[in-house]
Amino acid sequence: MTQRAKNPVLIVGSMAFDDLTLPSGVFPNVVGGAATYAAMAASLFAEPRVVAIIGTDFPDDVLRDLNARGIDTSGIERADGKTFRWAGRYSDNLASRETLSTELNVFADFRPKLPDSYVDSGCVLLGNIQPELQLEVLDQVANPRIVAADTMNFWIAGERPALTRVIKRVEALVINDEELRQLAEEHNIKRAAQAVLAMGPQHLVVKRGEYGAMLFDSEGIFFVPAFPLEDERDPTGAGDTFAGALMGVLAQAPRIDGAHLRRALMTAATVASFCVEGVGTARLAELSPSDVQQRLDELRNLVYLEN
Amino acid sequence: MTQRAKNPVLIVGSMAFDDLTLPSGVFPNVVGGAATYAAMAASLFAEPRVVAIIGTDFPDDVLRDLNARGIDTSGIERADGKTFRWAGRYSDNLASRETLSTELNVFADFRPKLPDSYVDSGCVLLGNIQPELQLEVLDQVANPRIVAADTMNFWIAGERPALTRVIKRVEALVINDEELRQLAEEHNIKRAAQAVLAMGPQHLVVKRGEYGAMLFDSEGIFFVPAFPLEDERDPTGAGDTFAGALMGVLAQAPRIDGAHLRRALMTAATVASFCVEGVGTARLAELSPSDVQQRLDELRNLVYLEN
Numbered sequence: 001m002t003q004r005a006k007n008p009v010l011i012v013g014s015m016a017f018d019d020l021t022l023p024s025g026v027f028p029n030v031v032g033g034a035a036t037y038a039a040m041a042a043s044l045f046a047e048p049r050v051v052a053i054i055g056t057d058f059p060d061d062v063l064r065d066l067n068a069r070g071i072d073t074s075g076i077e078r079a080d081g082k083t084f085r086w087a088g089r090y091s092d093n094l095a096s097r098e099t100l101s102t103e104l105n106v107f108a109d110f111r112p113k114l115p116d117s118y119v120d121s122g123c124v125l126l127g128n129i130q131p132e133l134q135l136e137v138l139d140q141v142a143n144p145r146i147v148a149a150d151t152m153n154f155w156i157a158g159e160r161p162a163l164t165r166v167i168k169r170v171e172a173l174v175i176n177d178e179e180l181r182q183l184a185e186e187h188n189i190k191r192a193a194q195a196v197l198a199m200g201p202q203h204l205v206v207k208r209g210e211y212g213a214m215l216f217d218s219e220g221i222f223f224v225p226a227f228p229l230e231d232e233r234d235p236t237g238a239g240d241t242f243a244g245a246l247m248g249v250l251a252q253a254p255r256i257d258g259a260h261l262r263r264a265l266m267t268a269a270t271v272a273s274f275c276v277e278g279v280g281t282a283r284l285a286e287l288s289p290s291d292v293q294q295r296l297d298e299l300r301n302l303v304y305l306e307n
Numbered sequence: 308m309t310q311r312a313k314n315p316v317l318i319v320g321s322m323a324f325d326d327l328t329l330p331s332g333v334f335p336n337v338v339g340g341a342a343t344y345a346a347m348a349a350s351l352f353a354e355p356r357v358v359a360i361i362g363t364d365f366p367d368d369v370l371r372d373l374n375a376r377g378i379d380t381s382g383i384e385r386a387d388g389k390t391f392r393w394a395g396r397y398s399d400n401l402a403s404r405e406t407l408s409t410e411l412n413v414f415a416d417f418r419p420k421l422p423d424s425y426v427d428s429g430c431v432l433l434g435n436i437q438p439e440l441q442l443e444v445l446d447q448v449a450n451p452r453i454v455a456a457d458t459m460n461f462w463i464a465g466e467r468p469a470l471t472r473v474i475k476r477v478e479a480l481v482i483n484d485e486e487l488r489q490l491a492e493e494h495n496i497k498r499a500a501q502a503v504l505a506m507g508p509q510h511l512v513v514k515r516g517e518y519g520a521m522l523f524d525s526e527g528i529f530f531v532p533a534f535p536l537e538d539e540r541d542p543t544g545a546g547d548t549f550a551g552a553l554m555g556v557l558a559q560a561p562r563i564d565g566a567h568l569r570r571a572l573m574t575a576a577t578v579a580s581f582c583v584e585g586v587g588t589a590r591l592a593e594l595s596p597s598d599v600q601q602r603l604d605e606l607r608n609l610v611y612l613e614n
Contacts, residue, residue: 041443166559187400189517190535210496214535223532223609228497228521296329302530303610305569 005047007070007251008120010144011038011244012137013127015052019087023094030236030280031062032083034127034150037237038244040284041271042125043069044244044292045248049118051075053110055083065285075115078105079106091106094232114140123251125243126170128152132161138169146256148172148205150243152207155270174243176207178190189214203242203261205246208238210236210301215265219258223286224265227273227299234279241284262275301303310431311381314558317425317451318551319419322359322383325410325551326394326463327586329541330401337543337587338369340391341434341457344544345551347591348578349418349432350376351599352555356425358382361419362390372592382422386413401539419593421447430558433477436460438469445476455479455512457550463489475507476495480564481550483514493513496521497528508566512553514546522572526565526573531572541586545579548591552578558575577603 013035020027027217039048049072063073072078084107087100112133119142125133126149149169156164167173184192193216196204202217249264270292320342327334346355356379370380391414394407419440426449431458435439454477462470474480491499500523503511509524519532557563558572577599584590
């Protein structure tokens with residue numbers, strides 16, 4: 001990509017092979033990882049730029065496919081060794097999952113290095129990686145409009161000081177409800193949200209899986225339902241898809257304010273619902289803008305009340 | 308009450324003493340029961356008529372207080388023996404509870420008998436009692452505009468044929484998500500809802516606790532969030548409060564259609580949220596119409612998106 005991106009979204013995170021045991025069957029070697037899902041989702045609205053690490057086993061044609069979707073892959077480092085691999089098994093109703101194995105491989109030595117062409121990214125999504133690495137990325141970008149960070153229970157428990165520094169420096173935190181409770185050490189969602197907002201970010205987005213998502217900010221609380229699906233196949237990456245779509249929509253927004261965030265949240269929930277309908281990124285890959293618009297209208301009707 | 312009720316709501320269900328072990332303390336002898344919560348909630352909007360059974364130990368002044376709220380208690384039978392008693396203990400975060408003991412007492416021999424003055428009730432709420440008794444109540448009312456029924460896991464497992472007859476005869480079923488899944492023998496909420504609607508009712512209301520409620524009908528799906536509370540004290544009766552408020556609002560409605568049901572659902576979620584803020588019916592008892600209206604506006608803003 002030599003053309004200058006109009007609405008760039010910098011996405012840092014994992015790229016992986018997933019071995020998925022789903023109610024519908026066993027699917028080995030599914031291309032996944034938080035950065036992959038987020039970039040695919042963001043590419044529906046903006047020009048993602050990915051910073052990640054892959055091994056020598058990662059297929060070139062997957063990178064070419066990402067390029068063809070307008071995703072800048074020049075920040076993806078190919079290292080000697082194998083790509084990160086995760087194996088997981090979902091319960092019959094998809095309500096829970098267990099990790100069967102995690103092989104960090106080249107991801108263990110990931111040190112995100114931004115190409116010069118990424119430095120001006122207006123929107124930045126710090127995927128769920130070690131907080132120290134999230135800080136290193138923040139040190140490499142110049143004056144972004146909005147930085148959003150994800151994290152996980154492992155870093156909340158083991159890297160709280162560094163994570164606290166990340167949270168202080170980002171505009172938005174995008175985490176799930178269990179992570180929120182763990183981070184705030186408070187079960188009540190509203191009190192937990194207040195505690196996390198007091199740590200620094202202007203916006204807190206809480207993902208609640210099949211129950212939707214909530215936004216907490218100075219304008220109050222906003223609630224978006226999950227789109228009710230008849231055929232759920234694979235929840236893997238739905239949260240990363242949500243975050244990627246959110247940042248993609250915000251990259252297009254004339255300004256980052258409560259109204260645009262609320263709108264972006266509805267779209268993010270819509271795109272995330274498609275993710276669950278296919279194995280890996282299969283459903284995301286075939287999505288058209290009109291698919292998204294149609295379901296977004298349906299999602300709005302779920303809460304719409306005539307005056 | 309000699310004056311003819313304008314918007315009567317017939318409510319059949321339990322009246323009870325609850326012994327509650329809550330994070331905030333132990334509260335013995337709390338007046339509860341599904342009919343009590345539902346009638347208190349419905350009385351904010353309409354004139355409830357209660358059919359229930361109490362023992363000789365039930366205080367007259369509680370009945371007088373209900374009367375003072377416009378609740379018709381002439382269908383409450385006082386029988387020799389003790390009132391139904393339930394003891395339960397909630398977890399520290401109120402997310403789960405266990406039943407410590409259940410003493411049916413006079414409730415074991417409850418056979419609902421409607422006073423003649425109740426027969427013309429336009430709205431009927433069949434609380435969670437034995438399905439055979441719900442059918443007996445249905446046989447005693449003349450042409451109601453809407454009948455809604457609640458039920459529980461115990462009847463779904465043990466009385467499915469009778470429960471199926473109830474469901475075939477009611478316009479609305481108001482149950483929680485676990486009951487829906489059990490009734491439909493299907494985990495997916497949307498497919499489960501379709502299966503239950505195929506059993507007869509026009510409207511299915513699914514209560515999801517802290518995640519809100521959903522309505523399924525021929526017009527589609529409607530979603531209402533739970534009002535996020537900072538101070539949750541006692542979830543006992545919140546579902547019954549929800550159902551009672553729903554029927555109270557519908558009793559005022561010029562007609563029972565999708566739009567009015569959706570509006571009623573928002574109000575029901577609002578009133579239910581107040582219930583959780585006090586022990587037993589304490590918070591419901593002090594509610595004013597303006598309290599409800601103000602929080603209803605806040606609840607609408609949770610999902611409101613400017614065009």
